[in-house]
Amino acid sequence: xxxxxxxxxRVRVGVTGHRQLPHDPRLVQQVDRAIERIQDLAxxxxxxxxRLTAISALAEGADRLVAREILRxxxxxxxxxxxxxxxxYMQDFDTKCSRQEFESLLRRxxxxxxxxxxxxxxxxxxxxxxxxxxxxxxxxxxxNGKPARGQGxxxxxxxxxxxxxxxxxxxxxxxxxxxxxxxxxxxxxx
Numbered sequence: 257x258x259x260x261x262x263x264x265x266r267v268r269v270g271v272t273g274h275r276q277l278p279h280d281p282r283l284v285q286q287v288d289r290a291i292e293r294i295q296d297l298a299x300x301x302x303x304x305x306x307r308l309t310a311i312s313a314l315a316e317g318a319d320r321l322v323a324r325e326i327l328r329x330x331x332x333x334x335x336x337x338x339x340x341x342x343x344x345y346m347q348d349f350d351t352k353c354s355r356q357e358f359e360s361l362l363r364r365x366x367x368x369x370x371x372x373x374x375x376x377x378x379x380x381x382x383x384x385x386x387x388x389x390x391x392x393x394x395x396x397x398x399x400n401g402k403p404a405r406g407q408g409x410x411x412x413x414x415x416x417x418x419x420x421x422x423x424x425x426x427x428x429x430x431x432x433x434x435x436x437x438x439x440x441x442x443x444x445x446x
Contacts, residue, residue, distance in 0.1 A: 270417075294394055313339060
Protein backbone atom coordinates (compact mmCIF):
# COMPACT_ATOMS: atom_id res chain seq x y z
CA UNK A 257 0.00 0.00 0.00
CA UNK A 258 2.99 2.26 -0.32
CA UNK A 259 2.59 5.27 -2.53
CA UNK A 260 1.98 8.93 -2.18
CA UNK A 261 0.41 10.00 1.08
CA UNK A 262 0.35 13.72 0.50
CA UNK A 263 -3.19 14.98 0.14
CA UNK A 264 -4.94 11.78 1.22
CA UNK A 265 -8.21 12.11 3.11
CA ARG A 266 -7.20 9.24 5.39
CA VAL A 267 -3.77 7.94 6.33
CA ARG A 268 -3.38 4.39 7.59
CA VAL A 269 -0.81 4.25 10.41
CA GLY A 270 0.59 0.81 11.16
CA VAL A 271 1.87 0.12 14.65
CA THR A 272 4.68 -2.13 15.83
CA GLY A 273 6.58 -2.09 19.06
CA HIS A 274 7.40 -3.56 22.40
CA ARG A 275 4.92 -4.87 24.93
CA GLN A 276 6.88 -3.60 27.91
CA LEU A 277 7.25 0.18 27.85
CA PRO A 278 8.34 2.61 30.54
CA HIS A 279 5.51 4.54 32.17
CA ASP A 280 6.82 7.96 31.23
CA PRO A 281 4.74 10.89 29.97
CA ARG A 282 7.61 11.87 27.65
CA LEU A 283 7.01 8.67 25.65
CA VAL A 284 3.33 9.54 25.22
CA GLN A 285 4.35 13.06 24.17
CA GLN A 286 6.63 11.60 21.50
CA VAL A 287 3.81 9.40 20.21
CA ASP A 288 1.61 12.49 19.95
CA ARG A 289 4.44 14.34 18.20
CA ALA A 290 4.82 11.47 15.72
CA ILE A 291 1.08 11.48 15.00
CA GLU A 292 1.19 15.22 14.39
CA ARG A 293 4.21 14.78 12.11
CA ILE A 294 2.38 12.12 10.07
CA GLN A 295 -0.58 14.45 9.64
CA ASP A 296 1.73 17.30 8.60
CA LEU A 297 3.55 15.12 6.06
CA ALA A 298 0.27 13.95 4.56
CA UNK A 299 -1.50 17.33 4.56
CA UNK A 300 -3.01 18.43 1.29
CA UNK A 301 -1.81 21.45 -0.65
CA UNK A 302 -4.41 23.64 1.08
CA UNK A 303 -3.07 22.54 4.48
CA UNK A 304 -6.01 20.33 5.46
CA UNK A 305 -4.89 17.41 7.56
CA UNK A 306 -6.00 13.84 6.95
CA ARG A 307 -8.01 11.65 9.25
CA LEU A 308 -6.13 8.67 10.61
CA THR A 309 -6.71 4.95 10.86
CA ALA A 310 -4.59 3.02 13.35
CA ILE A 311 -3.76 -0.51 12.25
CA SER A 312 -2.88 -2.24 15.49
CA ALA A 313 -3.02 -5.80 16.82
CA LEU A 314 -3.78 -4.30 20.27
CA ALA A 315 -1.07 -6.20 22.11
CA GLU A 316 -0.02 -4.67 25.40
CA GLY A 317 2.38 -1.74 25.24
CA ALA A 318 3.07 0.05 21.95
CA ASP A 319 0.05 -1.30 20.06
CA ARG A 320 -2.41 0.02 22.61
CA LEU A 321 -0.60 3.27 23.36
CA VAL A 322 -0.56 4.34 19.72
CA ALA A 323 -4.14 3.15 19.13
CA ARG A 324 -5.40 5.17 22.12
CA GLU A 325 -3.59 8.30 21.01
CA ILE A 326 -4.77 8.04 17.40
CA LEU A 327 -8.35 7.44 18.54
CA ARG A 328 -8.23 10.83 20.27
CA UNK A 329 -7.97 12.46 16.83
CA UNK A 330 -11.19 13.67 15.14
CA UNK A 331 -12.58 11.10 12.72
CA UNK A 332 -10.00 8.47 13.68
CA UNK A 333 -10.66 4.80 13.02
CA UNK A 334 -9.17 1.54 14.28
CA UNK A 335 -8.41 -1.59 12.27
CA UNK A 336 -7.37 -4.65 14.28
CA UNK A 337 -5.57 -7.58 12.64
CA UNK A 338 -5.64 -10.24 15.36
CA UNK A 339 -2.96 -12.93 15.24
CA UNK A 340 -5.36 -15.36 16.94
CA UNK A 341 -9.07 -15.52 17.74
CA UNK A 342 -9.84 -13.02 20.56
CA UNK A 343 -10.36 -15.56 23.37
CA UNK A 344 -7.12 -17.34 22.52
CA TYR A 345 -5.21 -14.08 22.05
CA MET A 346 -6.31 -12.80 25.46
CA GLN A 347 -4.47 -15.74 27.07
CA ASP A 348 -1.28 -13.78 26.30
CA PHE A 349 -2.38 -10.92 28.57
CA ASP A 350 -1.37 -11.52 32.16
CA THR A 351 -3.87 -9.41 34.06
CA LYS A 352 -7.61 -8.94 34.16
CA CYS A 353 -7.03 -5.21 33.67
CA SER A 354 -5.06 -5.88 30.48
CA ARG A 355 -7.77 -8.16 29.11
CA GLN A 356 -10.41 -5.53 29.90
CA GLU A 357 -8.39 -2.83 28.15
CA PHE A 358 -8.04 -5.08 25.10
CA GLU A 359 -11.79 -5.74 25.02
CA SER A 360 -12.54 -2.03 25.43
CA LEU A 361 -10.32 -1.07 22.50
CA LEU A 362 -11.62 -3.96 20.41
CA ARG A 363 -15.17 -2.63 20.87
CA ARG A 364 -13.98 0.66 19.34
CA UNK A 365 -12.60 -1.08 16.24
CA UNK A 366 -14.11 -0.29 12.87
CA UNK A 367 -12.66 -3.47 11.37
CA UNK A 368 -11.50 -6.67 13.10
CA UNK A 369 -9.73 -9.40 11.15
CA UNK A 370 -8.32 -12.64 12.46
CA UNK A 371 -5.27 -13.90 10.62
CA UNK A 372 -5.56 -17.35 9.01
CA UNK A 373 -4.57 -20.24 11.26
CA UNK A 374 -0.80 -20.61 11.53
CA UNK A 375 1.29 -23.61 12.64
CA UNK A 376 2.55 -21.68 15.70
CA UNK A 377 1.83 -18.63 17.84
CA UNK A 378 4.99 -16.91 16.63
CA UNK A 379 3.96 -17.40 13.01
CA UNK A 380 0.52 -16.00 13.85
CA UNK A 381 2.14 -12.89 15.35
CA UNK A 382 4.40 -12.60 12.31
CA UNK A 383 1.37 -12.80 9.99
CA UNK A 384 -0.30 -9.94 11.88
CA UNK A 385 2.89 -7.86 11.58
CA UNK A 386 3.08 -8.53 7.85
CA UNK A 387 -0.58 -7.58 7.47
CA UNK A 388 0.14 -4.25 9.18
CA UNK A 389 3.08 -3.48 6.86
CA UNK A 390 1.07 -4.57 3.82
CA UNK A 391 -1.88 -2.30 4.65
CA UNK A 392 -0.44 0.93 6.05
CA UNK A 393 0.84 4.13 4.48
CA UNK A 394 3.35 4.74 7.28
CA UNK A 395 4.69 2.55 10.10
CA UNK A 396 5.06 3.96 13.61
CA UNK A 397 7.51 1.85 15.62
CA UNK A 398 8.20 2.03 19.35
CA UNK A 399 11.42 0.06 19.42
CA ASN A 400 14.64 -0.18 21.42
CA GLY A 401 16.72 -0.63 18.25
CA LYS A 402 17.87 -4.12 19.19
CA PRO A 403 17.53 -7.30 17.11
CA ALA A 404 14.28 -9.25 17.33
CA ARG A 405 14.05 -11.79 20.13
CA GLY A 406 11.69 -13.93 18.15
CA GLN A 407 9.93 -14.47 14.87
CA GLY A 408 7.68 -11.55 13.96
CA UNK A 409 9.30 -9.25 16.53
CA UNK A 410 9.52 -5.50 16.23
CA UNK A 411 12.97 -5.49 14.61
CA UNK A 412 11.80 -7.92 11.94
CA UNK A 413 8.71 -5.84 11.13
CA UNK A 414 10.78 -2.63 10.98
CA UNK A 415 13.27 -4.32 8.63
CA UNK A 416 10.41 -5.48 6.40
CA UNK A 417 9.02 -1.93 6.22
CA UNK A 418 12.44 -0.51 5.34
CA UNK A 419 13.00 -3.13 2.61
CA UNK A 420 9.70 -2.07 1.11
CA UNK A 421 10.61 1.63 1.33
CA UNK A 422 7.62 2.23 3.59
CA UNK A 423 7.75 5.52 5.49
CA UNK A 424 8.81 4.81 9.07
CA UNK A 425 8.74 6.91 12.19
CA UNK A 426 10.69 5.32 15.00
CA UNK A 427 10.47 6.31 18.66
CA UNK A 428 13.21 4.88 20.86
CA UNK A 429 11.75 3.20 23.93
CA UNK A 430 14.43 4.44 26.31
CA UNK A 431 14.84 8.02 27.57
CA UNK A 432 15.06 10.56 26.05
CA UNK A 433 12.70 8.72 23.61
CA UNK A 434 14.30 10.11 20.47
CA UNK A 435 12.17 10.27 17.36
CA UNK A 436 13.63 9.57 13.93
CA UNK A 437 12.14 9.44 10.47
CA UNK A 438 13.01 7.14 7.60
CA UNK A 439 11.23 8.67 4.64
CA UNK A 440 12.62 7.06 1.52
CA UNK A 441 12.24 9.35 -1.49
CA UNK A 442 10.41 6.48 -3.23
CA UNK A 443 7.81 6.35 -0.45
CA UNK A 444 5.98 9.46 -1.58
CA UNK A 445 5.32 10.88 1.88
CA UNK A 446 6.64 14.28 2.75
